[in-house]
Amino acid sequence: MTTLIQVKQLSKSFGEREVLKDCSFQIRNGEKIGLVGWNGTGKTTLIKLLSGLIHADTGSVTTFPSTLRIGYLPQSTEYEVHIENELYEHGEKLLHATSALGLDRNITTERTRYGTLSGGERLKLSLAKIWANQPQFLCLDEPTNHLDMRGVNWLVSEVANFDGAAIIISHDRYFLDQTVTKIFEIEDSLLTIYEGNYTDFRKEKQRRIDQQAWDYEKQQRKINMIEKQVSKLKQWSDKAHRDAGKRDNPGERKQMGLREHERVKAKKKDNQVKSKMKRLALELSKNKMEKPKEEQKVQFDFEYSGKRGKRILEAKGLTKSFTTHTLFEKSHFYVKHGEKIGLIGENGVGKSTFIKMLMEEEEITKGSLWKSESIKIAYLSQDVDDMNDNQTALEYLNLSGWENTSRARTIFANMGMKEEKLNKPLSVTSLGEKTRVKLVHMIMQEYDVLILDEPTNHLDLPSREQLENTLTSYMGTLIIISHDRYFIEKLCDKLLVIENKRIKRVETGLGDFRGQKDKQLEPSRKEHLEKLAILETKITELLGKICIVNKESEEYAVLDRELVSVMGMKKMLKENGCAKSNNRL
Known part of the structure; x- marks a missing residue:
C-alpha cells in the first residue's frame, strides 16, 4: 500500500x-x-x-x-x-x-x-x-x-x-x-500503535499491562535479593575492618599477619559490594522496568431517594404536530417505576421533542401525558453548548457549603478531571469534559428518574463503560436516548420505539427487538431474492439471443430495448432492497 x-x-x-x-x-x-x-x-x-x-x-x-x-x-x-x-x-x-x-x-x-x-x-x-x-x-x-x-x-x-x-x-x-x-x-502525550479493532486493542493493552506488571515484580524481587546480599556483605566488611584494627593486647599487636589477613578480607568484601552495586546500576540503566501506570478509574455515584410507586408516566392519544408536519400521533404507552427504558427511532422522528414535552418545555398538540407529582426528574440534554463558557466548572454547579463543594471535587477526581481544570473557564474544556460537568451537576441532586439524551456523546470509552456499570445498579427509573448500541443493549430491557408516526412500548431489549424485525423481513427478503433471480435469468437469456443477431436488424433493436428495460428493473429492485435493509432500526 x-x-x-x-x-x-x-x-x-x-x-x-x-x-x-x-x-x-x-x-x-x-x-x-x-x-x-x-x-x-x-x-x-x-x-x-x-x-x-x-x-x-x-x-x-x-x-x-x-x-x-x-x-x-x-x-x-x-x-x-x-x-x-x-x-x-x-x-x-x-x-x-x-x-x-x-x-x-x-x-x-x-x-x-x-x-x-x-x-x-x-x-x-x-x-x-x-x-x-x-x-x-x-x-x-x-x-x-x-x-x-x-x-x-x-x-x-x-x-x-x-x-x-x-x-x-x-x-x-x-x-x-x-x-x-x-x-x-x-x-x-505519547502515541502507541495497536493492530486490530477496538476489542483487539483492549485485549492487547491489558496483555501488555499484565506483562509489564510481571516483569516489574520480577525485577523488584531481583533488586531486593541483591540489596540483601549487599547488606550482608557490608556487615561482613565492617566486621573485617573492626577485626583488622584490633589492638586489645600485646599478643594481638604482635600478630601482624592476622591483621593483614583481615584487612585483605575487608577490602575483598568492599570490592564485592561495589561490583554488585555496579552490576545492578548497569542492568537498571539498560532494562529498568517502570511500574505500570494504573488506568484511571471513573466512578459515577448516583444517589436514589427510594420513593416507590407503580406507573410514574402514562400517555394517552399523545400527538405532536407542527405547522408543516406531524412527528407522532395517537400514541399510548406507560413507564413503571424502576424500569430502564430505551427511547429509539431514526433522526428527526421526535425523540428529543418528546423529552421536551415530558419536561414541559414543549406543548402537547393532542392527548395527554401524565406523570406522577411525587417524582423528581434529572435531565441530561445532548447539547453542551448551552453552558456559559465564561464560568468555571465549580461556578456552573453553583454549590453552597464546604461539604457539597468537597463532594463535587471528589466526584470530579473520580471521573478523571484534574483539580486545575475545575477553576478554568469552560471555554477551554473539551466537549467530553463539559458532559462530565453536567453529569456531576446531576449527581449532586436527589431524583427518582434520570432522562439521559445521548449521555455517551463526547465521553471517552473508559467513562462509557463505567457509566454503564453504575447505571446497571441504579434503582430508579431510566429513560435513555442513545445511538450507542452496546450502551442500550446492556442497560435497557424495555423500549419506547418511535416509528410510522407512533410511539409504542416494546417489552424487550434492543437485541430481541432487532431479531424480531429481522424475522418479519425474512419473507419479503425471500420474495425480493426470487424476483432478482428471475430478472437475472431473463438478462442471461436476452444476452444469449442478442449475441447471435445482426446489429443492423429490427430484431436486435427490440432485444436491446428489452435488455435495457430488464436491467433497469433489476437496478431499481436492488436499490429498493438496500433501502429497506438500511431502514431497519
Whole structure:
C-alpha cells in the first residue's frame, strides 16, 4: 500500500501543557485507523494537525500527493452546511448520500427548514457533503454522535467501501469494531500503535499491562535479593575492618599477619559490594522496568431517594404536530417505576421533542401525558453548548457549603478531571469534559428518574463503560436516548420505539427487538431474492439471443430495448432492497 501521510517527530503544546510529544507514524492508502484516548489527551489536536488546520511546534506532516483531498468532520454539535451552495456544486451526489442516510429530499432542498433540523439531521448533511467531495483521506471526529442506527449502518458500509485511508475519533465501540483495523492511542502525550479493532486493542493493552506488571515484580524481587546480599556483605566488611584494627593486647599487636589477613578480607568484601552495586546500576540503566501506570478509574455515584410507586408516566392519544408536519400521533404507552427504558427511532422522528414535552418545555398538540407529582426528574440534554463558557466548572454547579463543594471535587477526581481544570473557564474544556460537568451537576441532586439524551456523546470509552456499570445498579427509573448500541443493549430491557408516526412500548431489549424485525423481513427478503433471480435469468437469456443477431436488424433493436428495460428493473429492485435493509432500526 502506498503512503498517504508521513508524520515525523511531531510535537505540539498549548502554553505549558504538552499535548503531543515526538509522534512518528505513517498512514497508508486503504488503512482505517481508530484514534482513542481520554478526553483532553490531544486526539482532536492530532487530526487538526493532519488536516492542516493547525501547525505543529516541531516535526513534520507530509502528504502524498501534496494536494491530497481531505474530508474533515469536526467534533461539534453544530454542523455548517450551506445547502444551496452544496446542491449547486455537487447536485445529485449530495442528494444520493442524503437519501441513503434516510433524509427526506425536502430537507436538502428547502432552505427554510434548515433551522429546525435535529442534531442528527445536521450531522447527516455534513457527512453527505464530505462524501460528495470525493476525498482521498478522511478525518472524522466523533462521526456517530447524534446518528441513528440507520446512519451508523450507512457510515459503517461507506467507510468499509472507501478506497482511501481514514482516521476516526470515536467512543462508539460497535462502530470502531466494525470499521477499523488499527488503533492509535494517545496517553501522556505519547502515541502507541495497536493492530486490530477496538476489542483487539483492549485485549492487547491489558496483555501488555499484565506483562509489564510481571516483569516489574520480577525485577523488584531481583533488586531486593541483591540489596540483601549487599547488606550482608557490608556487615561482613565492617566486621573485617573492626577485626583488622584490633589492638586489645600485646599478643594481638604482635600478630601482624592476622591483621593483614583481615584487612585483605575487608577490602575483598568492599570490592564485592561495589561490583554488585555496579552490576545492578548497569542492568537498571539498560532494562529498568517502570511500574505500570494504573488506568484511571471513573466512578459515577448516583444517589436514589427510594420513593416507590407503580406507573410514574402514562400517555394517552399523545400527538405532536407542527405547522408543516406531524412527528407522532395517537400514541399510548406507560413507564413503571424502576424500569430502564430505551427511547429509539431514526433522526428527526421526535425523540428529543418528546423529552421536551415530558419536561414541559414543549406543548402537547393532542392527548395527554401524565406523570406522577411525587417524582423528581434529572435531565441530561445532548447539547453542551448551552453552558456559559465564561464560568468555571465549580461556578456552573453553583454549590453552597464546604461539604457539597468537597463532594463535587471528589466526584470530579473520580471521573478523571484534574483539580486545575475545575477553576478554568469552560471555554477551554473539551466537549467530553463539559458532559462530565453536567453529569456531576446531576449527581449532586436527589431524583427518582434520570432522562439521559445521548449521555455517551463526547465521553471517552473508559467513562462509557463505567457509566454503564453504575447505571446497571441504579434503582430508579431510566429513560435513555442513545445511538450507542452496546450502551442500550446492556442497560435497557424495555423500549419506547418511535416509528410510522407512533410511539409504542416494546417489552424487550434492543437485541430481541432487532431479531424480531429481522424475522418479519425474512419473507419479503425471500420474495425480493426470487424476483432478482428471475430478472437475472431473463438478462442471461436476452444476452444469449442478442449475441447471435445482426446489429443492423429490427430484431436486435427490440432485444436491446428489452435488455435495457430488464436491467433497469433489476437496478431499481436492488436499490429498493438496500433501502429497506438500511431502514431497519
